[in-house]
Every structure is written in structure tokens, then in C-alpha cells.
Amino acid sequence: MSIEVIKPGLASSIQDKGRQGYYHLGIPPSGGMDQRSLITANLLLGNPEGAAVIECALMGPELRFTETRKVAACGAEMLPRVDGDPQPLNEVFEVPAGATLSFDFVRAGARLYLAVEGGIDVPERLDSRSTYALGSLGGLHGRTLQAGDSLALLPVHGKAINGRSLPDNLVPVFSRRYELRVMPGLYAHRLEPDSAKRFYQEDWSVASEADRIGYRMKGGSKLDFIQREPPFGAGDDPSNIVDACYPIGSIQVPSGSEPIILHRDAVSGGGYAMIGTVISADMDTVGQIQPHQKVRFVQVTLEQALAARARYQQVLEQLRNIP
């Protein structure tokens, strides 16, 4: 009744929809960075859509199944193989008892979600099975998977059907260039107007420091902050603020260079000015961008953000109604 980890992959962790209500104590939501792909994998199997899955970043794990289980792999294009035989993405297939499930190198996207019928069984911590590695909380022993780990599975429910697949029009399309929609605000008024404008006009590329906490961006011009007498308690750097909360998706610019987009394992607060926030509909996309890929930031209004949110929810509704 378990999955044995032979090779852990680059950064594989147990995730579900995440936890809510603890951010004021410094505990971030965690959960799959691409929620849509996590939900897709679960729905294909007939699981509750928030069942715990394995999130595999850039390089997948090698897993040995001690019993036969139906699985679904969605998100980044890393071809699954059972004992070496290729298997489809976005479609339910079976891993026989004793077989090894492995993944090819990633061709597109950054994170694959491997769901098993029933779901992964780790203890719920603060109402979620999601791993928050920085705080050693949740998942398996509060950390990413390691060789030798054994993952318990919840019982099968019998609703998973071999070959059930995602309709083509719902398969996500990955790219090498992305546009991320941002609502300017927070401390954007502290930027020199030219810098505030240039941020949205230049190409940025994702740095190698891109993980569940945040995505660091490089390649654009240094942003200048308006000179001023630092407010009491803020610190001397022009990019400092009196330590405040960081919204998930907010973009901070320490010392004006290398902006960081915070994601689901965010540090919950700190003393760097944030200049805008990636809208909720684009956060899944962030989790699928590989290091060195290109990003443009696009300014949107709240109305546009809400319209994008409604379209995102329509897609989730379609996923819930797959025949």
C-alpha cells in the first residue's frame, strides 16, 4: 500500500490546495503552485479535486509502486514511463505492483502533478497535507521527498477509469515567453516615474533562484526609487519600508534590482517595497515558468483582473464536467 521513492527528483513535494488562516502567524498557504494542473490530475481519477498529489519540479522522481494503482500526470510535459514504456500525460494509466514509474526530462512547463487514485496519505497539519519546507511543516516529515521515503496511499475508490483523458481544448499550452498580468500598487508610488514605466516595457528572464517561495527576475534595468528621508523604522535603503505583510503574488524589488514574485510558500512579510501584484488568474502560470525563460509584465485594472478570474473559474468548471 505504498510508493517507494527510489530517486527524489529535483524538488518533489506533497501538495494539495494549501492551508488558509495562518498567514498572520507567518505560515503561508503552500499547496500546488499550478492549482489547475493539480485539480485536473485529481478530477481525471475521480478523486476529490484537492486530494494530495506529488508536485515534481523540472526533474521528476523515480517511484516504485508496491501495489497496482491508477495514476494521472498533468502539468509540465515530462513523459511518464512505466518500467521504461512511455505513458500518456493528461490521461489515466495504471502502474502495476512492483513496477517503476519514472519521467523523461521536462520538455515544456516546470511542474508536473502526479495524482494517484485515492490520494497520498500524509497527516493533515493545520488542515492541509501541503508541504511548507521552510517551516518543516506538512507533507512527508515537513520536507521535499528523499530517496528511501515511503508514501502511504489512501484507499482506492474504484471511480478511476483507465484511458480517461483530458479533452484537447483543456490541455494547457506552455511557452518560452510569458505575459504576466499585474495590478500596479502597494509602494509603486515610491518609484521614479520612468522606472515605473520601464518595468512594464522590458523583457525579464527568470533567474535560477525560482522556487516555491518566490521567482527572482533578471535582465531588466535597475529600478530607481524616489530619494527621500527614510521614514522612522524603515531602514536606509531607498527600497526599504517599515516591515509589512507581503501579498501572495506581490513583486518586491530589493535595492531596485532583481524583482521577486512571491508564490505559495512566501515569506509573509518584510521590509522591501512591493510595486504590484500578479493577478490570481496568472499565479498557476508563474509556477510553470522555467529558469531562463522570458517574462513581460502587463498592467491591468481590478476589473480586468476579475474578468480573468471569471474565465479561470470557467475553465475549472469545464474540468469538473469532463465526461
Place this chain on the structure above:
Amino acid sequence: MSNEMTATTRYSQAGDEFLFVELNEEMTLEAFFRSISITQRLREIALPGVVEICPANASYQVRYNPDVLTAQALQEKLEALEQEVASQQVRTLETRIIEVPVLYNDPWTHETLMRFRDHHQDPNATDLEYAARINGYDSVDAFIKAHSDTPWFVSMVGFVAGLPFMYQMVPRERQIQVPKYLRPRTDTPKQTVGIGGCFSVIYSVRGAGGYQMFGVTPMPIYDPADEQPHIDASMIYFRPGDIVKYRAVERDEYDTLLAGAEKGQFSPTVTPFTFDLDAFNQDPDGYARRVKEALYEH
């Protein structure tokens, strides 16, 4: 208080799920008191659609579900709560005073800070020596006394799980201030006590950090493994609004307390307390003495 009169609350939409509210650009006890009062009221009224309520030092943030509650309706509610808080005759906060024992100048932060001297403003001094000098104290001991003699307000919990930011309850001209390291360290011992800017912190987990390091506490403050009876199911000990009183301890007592903590037998000295902002503002030094009396006479 003049800076408070001119400070205008600034509301900022942070994407479609967060409303960020800056009460003052600079850190003041007034702004913190408003942040904690408004967010407490918001928690009490349990407004449908509100998902996370996060008070911070001089600001706060609300995460909401825009499918249930519009940004405009939320902002109007927060403006009303701010009015309500501003019109209060009695400005008090029900809280608790907690004693935090500290081994200052300990071997572990010392070893760590020596590894990162090239990240520091003054590579030839320790963090304590540097902080004492730039704050005008003629010895490290005098600085430690200043750090541990006055109460501190927990004005924010966060950065990482359970890390308290604390604001010193003394008139501004006597507040300890130190810059953060020039470049952050990649290592900080767990339960390190330090300062950056005007905020004292206790690092809840081992990891990166940029605050000057002064000592360590044996008191567990984050409990993901559920091993500490003094920490509830939230796994986090501190709450915004708590009042902390540091107490300098010697190595023997530190070792005893740590050995107890490792067996799940740490029992903090703590007492309930009603904080009165106006009484504090009228006589900060007298109030600090009252806090100490409340803690130790209880």
C-alpha cells in the same frame, strides 16, 4: 503625535485577492495600535468573504474572496472600523506579558557572526559591540541592559512561521536602532535574538537572515512537531499585541532551561495584562516599571 494627525490611511489593491492598508509610512506605536485594534474588530465581526487578516507594524493586510465580497465593500467596512477605533474613549488592548530569557553573547551566534564578518558594516567588531557603539552605549553590558530592561511590543508575526517583530516601548529618542547586515547571511541559529532597524526579532527557524545577532533564547516559539505544551494547536507561540520582557540569563540557567525545553517542559513566565496606550504615552518609563511589576508580582 503630530505625525499621526497628518498621516492618512492608504488603501491599495494588491491583485484581486488582497487589500493592503498602510496606516503610517513610519513606525509609531499609534499606527501599530490602530492596526491591531482594526484587525481585532474585523476578526470579531467575521465578515463573510474575509480569508486572512494580517496585522503588521504600521499597516495591515486582508485577503478576501472577491467572488463573495467586493474590494469596495471591504474597504468601506475597514474605513468604518477605523472610524470606530478612532472614536474610542478608552484605548486599551487585552494582552499578556511574556518573559523571554536570553543568553546574550552566546557561543553559537558568535561563531555564526564571525563566519559572516565580510557581510558586516564593521568587520572588526562583534554585532553587540557595533550596536552598542552606534547607539551611544559605552559597553556591551550597558547595551544589553538597555535591550533587556524595557518591554517590547510584538507588532507583527511573520516573515517565516512564528517569527515575532518587536517594537521597543520607550520614547523614540531612546529606541535602539541598528542597520541590517550589508548583505544577508545564509545562516542564523534557531532562536537567535537580534535587531534590524528598530525591530527586535527572534528567529523561529534556522536559516537566512540579515539582523544583527545578540544572543539566543532557550524558549521554543514554533512547534511544528507538536512537542511543546506551552504552544497551542496553531504551532505558533507569539501573537501580535503580546508584550515581551527579555531577561538576561547566565550559561548555567540557559542550559537548564534548554534541557527542559528539549523534554517539552518549558514553562514561560506569562501574565494577562490590559495595555493602556494613553497611560503609556504619558509616562513611558513609569509604564515600563508597571509592566515589570505585573509580570513578577503575579
